[in-house]
Amino acid sequence: MNTILVTGATGTLGIPLVEQLRRTDHPVHTLSRHPGTLADTAHAVDLRTGRGLTQALTGVHTVVHCATSPTGGDIQAATHLIRAARTTGLTHLVYISIVGCDQIPLGYYRTKHTVEEALLASGLGVTILRTTQFHPLIEDICARACRLPVMPYPDIDVQPIDPAEVALRLARLALEEPAGRVPDLGGPQVESFHDLARTYLDTTRTARRLIPLRLPGATFAAYRSGAHLTPDQAVGRTTFAQYLARDQ
Numbered sequence: 275m276n277t278i279l280v281t282g283a284t285g286t287l288g289i290p291l292v293e294q295l296r297r298t299d300h301p302v303h304t305l306s307r308h309p310g311t312l313a314d315t316a317h318a319v320d321l322r323t324g325r326g327l328t329q330a331l332t333g334v335h336t337v338v339h340c341a342t343s344p345t346g347g348d349i350q351a352a353t354h355l356i357r358a359a360r361t362t363g364l365t366h367l368v369y370i371s372i373v374g375c376d377q378i379p380l381g382y383y384r385t386k387h388t389v390e391e392a393l394l395a396s397g398l399g400v401t402i403l404r405t406t407q408f409h410p411l412i413e414d415i416c417a418r419a420c421r422l423p424v425m426p427y428p429d430i431d432v433q434p435i436d437p438a439e440v441a442l443r444l445a446r447l448a449l450e451e452p453a454g455r456v457p458d459l460g461g462p463q464v465e466s467f468h469d470l471a472r473t474y475l476d477t478t479r480t481a482r483r484l485i486p487l488r489l490p491g492a493t494f495a496a497y498r499s500g501a502h503l504t505p506d507q508a509v510g511r512t513t514f515a516q517y518l519a520r521d522q
Contacts, residue, residue, distance in 0.1 A: 298449065433502075
């Protein structure tokens with residue numbers, strides 16, 4: 275049995291991933307800034323500083339790196355993780371990334387792509403999975419937009435996916451050999467953000483007039499071109515409507 279450690283274990287993706295991995299025969303360790311438990315398999319480490327990381331990785335065979343922050347720090351975190359992985363002899367590092375991170379000139383996406391390249395050049399055994407946007411992100415965008423008297427929405431198509439389905443794929447990859455960049459993982463269907471916003475309004479019984487937004491610049495143009503979509507890899511099964519209905 276190989277010990278598997280999940281970074282960002284208390285996050286949107288980390289929680290269902292840890293649940294999936296604990297159904298296997300492999301020991302599962304967790305790592306986050308605030309682990310919320312005193313178990314000796316839960317490590318309180320801030321990857322941005324790297325303090326305590328080497329100790330957390332000692333004896334670990336595979337790391338699934340889910341920790342991330344749109345506000346910054348991912349490159350520093352990856353740098354510390356690569357160094358500690360080399361020191362401890364880590365065998366496999368699985369990384370979750372975003373479809374289109376090499377095409378959309380958004381800072382967070384560029385960072386994801388930089389981390390991908392660093393991992394592939396590190397000499398470590400790595401697996402990289404890119405996915406489309408998560409349902410909770412679309413829900414959060416809609417919830418924030420709903421605070422206004424009208425509801426603006428980005429005039430683009432989206433292919434959202436359930437984090438639990440991403441967790442299932444990552445758990446399987448963690449039990450396999452390093453494979454480099456594997457096929458992307460997308461939600462079950464490409465939908466207009468207008469339709470997703472309408473689904474949100476109907477599900478939450480909220481009355482708002484929908485206002486489409488088109489922004490200038492290369493980032494929005496890349497979204498309009500569908501660089502963040504992977505219709506040929508529509509593997510997910512749970513639609514946005516089903517995801518929302520689950521919590522009602």
